[in-house]
Amino acid sequence: MRTQVAIVGGGPAGLLLSHLLHLQGVDSVVLERRSAEYVQQRVRAGVLEQGTVDLLTEAGVGERMRREGEVHNGVHIQFDEDRVHIPFKELTGRAITVYGQQEVVKDLTERRLADGGRVLFEVDDVRVAGVDTDDPVVHYTHEGVPHELHADFVAGCDGFHGICRDAIPADVRTVYERVYPFGWLGILADVPPSSDELIYANNANGFALLSMRSATISRMYLQVAPEESLDRWPDERIWAELSTRLGAPGFTLQQGPIFDKSVTAMRSFVAEPLRYGRLFLAGDSAHIVPPTGAKGLNLAVSDVDRLAESIADYYRTGSETGIDTYSAACLERVWRVQHFSWWMTSMTHRFEGPDAAFDRRLQRSQFDYLGRSAASATTLAENYVGLPLR
Incomplete structure (x- = not known):
């Protein structure tokens, strides 16, 4: 042929x-x-x-x-219980x-x-x-x-x-x-998303992401060890950890049946x-x-x-x-x-080792800068929505 x-x-x-x-x-x-x-x-x-x-x-x-x-039209970035909204449409038109x-x-x-x-x-x-x-x-x-x-x-x-x-x-x-010292535990749950836009959360326990696949199915992630066993993560522990890492004033995490779990190295x-x-x-x-x-x-x-x-x-x-x-x-x-x-x-995940405390202070500084600098927020927005294909 x-x-x-x-x-x-x-x-x-x-x-x-x-x-x-x-x-x-x-x-x-x-x-x-x-x-x-x-x-x-x-x-x-x-x-x-x-x-x-x-x-x-x-x-x-x-x-x-x-x-x-x-x-x-935007995304939420969170550090501990503080949350900043990055308005894509307003900053980039996309x-x-x-x-x-x-x-x-x-x-x-x-x-x-x-x-x-x-x-x-x-x-x-x-x-x-x-x-x-x-x-x-x-x-x-x-x-x-x-x-x-x-x-x-x-x-x-x-x-x-x-x-x-x-x-x-x-x-x-x-x-x-570059191989990162952590992975993502991803789940699909038969529950409507708890937010109308994605939430990237940096918590002392580690990173979490609230995403979605449809109006009725939620897609969420937790930072775990790259070789983490799913046996260590029953549904109850997953929901408890997601609630902790995504916790913020006025926010409620909706829970439901989890029908898919996997761990992906990064x-x-x-x-x-x-x-x-x-x-x-x-x-x-x-x-x-x-x-x-x-x-x-x-x-x-x-x-x-x-x-x-x-x-x-x-x-x-x-x-x-x-x-x-x-x-x-x-x-x-x-x-x-x-x-x-x-x-x-680097901004959203927990890093361990002798520089962990220093790294976390840098992350907090970057988060604060996103909240008060239109230029910083625009840089994130421009890259996230994507540069022109050509």
């Missing part, structure tokens, strides 16, 4: 890239090792930047998002939309299949070869039969644990990584370059950010938006300028987002 662009990974990055290429007349095939049901039910990020919302809308896959997504990643995947999958797109789920033994030649090939097995997919370009949208990043030789690849990760020969990395295959800034999905969208335009321009005009500058252009945004996510994490 032959195509113009072979896309490894059928999550939001791979599906959106395939759709954007289709809109510009470029053929692609998407290969995904998981089942369609698994990908569409996988709980991940739920905060979309203004640029992501606009792109999905312009690409014709934003109708349900516009109908069911929750638009937030907002965020809360809409689950799995819903984005459902919308994209439905659209790609309706358009006749080739999306193959449950493929095995995926391997890329010849990416430094004019005829790269993706080897894979589907329904027990081995296949070869020849393409002009290969897009690695297969996540942090995928195979595409390792196709770039180690001697031309540089990896930057890291910052960047692999450079994002291009080697005819292979391009996009999304989590190239970079990971701590979830504090809600940037993972949005950064992937930025990557594939630029990649789709670069590849389409190559076929349209013969120019290789876009594909030649893809890595450097993406990395400029990647490192801006890495800094913001690190900054948000």
Whole structure:
């Protein structure tokens, strides 16, 4: 089989890239090792930047998002029992939309299949070869039969644990990584959110985040040890700790049945370059950010938006300028987002060790500055709602 662009990974990055290429007349095939049901039910990020919302809308896959997504014009930052509101709309003219990643995947999958797109789920033994030649090939097995997919370009949208990043030789690849000494215990609860906007809370017991997935389902997080066992966190303890960390005058935390729990370790990760020969990395295959800034999905969208335009321009005009500058252009945004996510994490989490008391005083100073400085609040707001995609 032959195509113009072979896309490894059928999550939001791979599906959106395939759709954007289709809109510009470029053929692609998407290969995904998981089942369609698994990908569409996988709980991940739920905060979309203004640029992501606009792109999905312009690409014709934003109708349900516009109908069911929750638009937030601000966010709350809390230190102990003191709370500051950051008014996004007032400070930047933009907002965020809360809409689950799995819903984005459902919308994209439905659209790609309706358009006749080739999306193959449950493929095995995926391997890329010849990416430094004019005829790269993706080897894979589907329904027990081995296949070869020849393409002009290969897009690695297969996540942090995928195979595409390792196709770039180690001697031309540089990896930057920071592993944080804590993780997030995340829950989904069958209860309406206790706030109309997200609350980031820095408490002496540790970080907490009140978020939501819909008008009836709450999504919340607690800072825990990175290898924490869920057995140590029965529902009663979770609600008690959330109530403590999110506690503030006049605030009541609504409680209900918890139907999902998981612990996620936190890291910052960047692999450079994002291009080697005819292979391009996009999304989590190239970079990971701590979830504090809600940037993972949005950064992937930025990557594939630029990649789709670069590849389409190559076929349209013969120019290789876009594909030649893809890595450097993406990395400029990647490192801006890495800094913001690190900054948000540093401001809101409890750190231990000999400098813990000093760190907490710095955090208090930063919190107070947010409350009295429009410039500081605007910086947070501008980065949170997202810089322009290009």
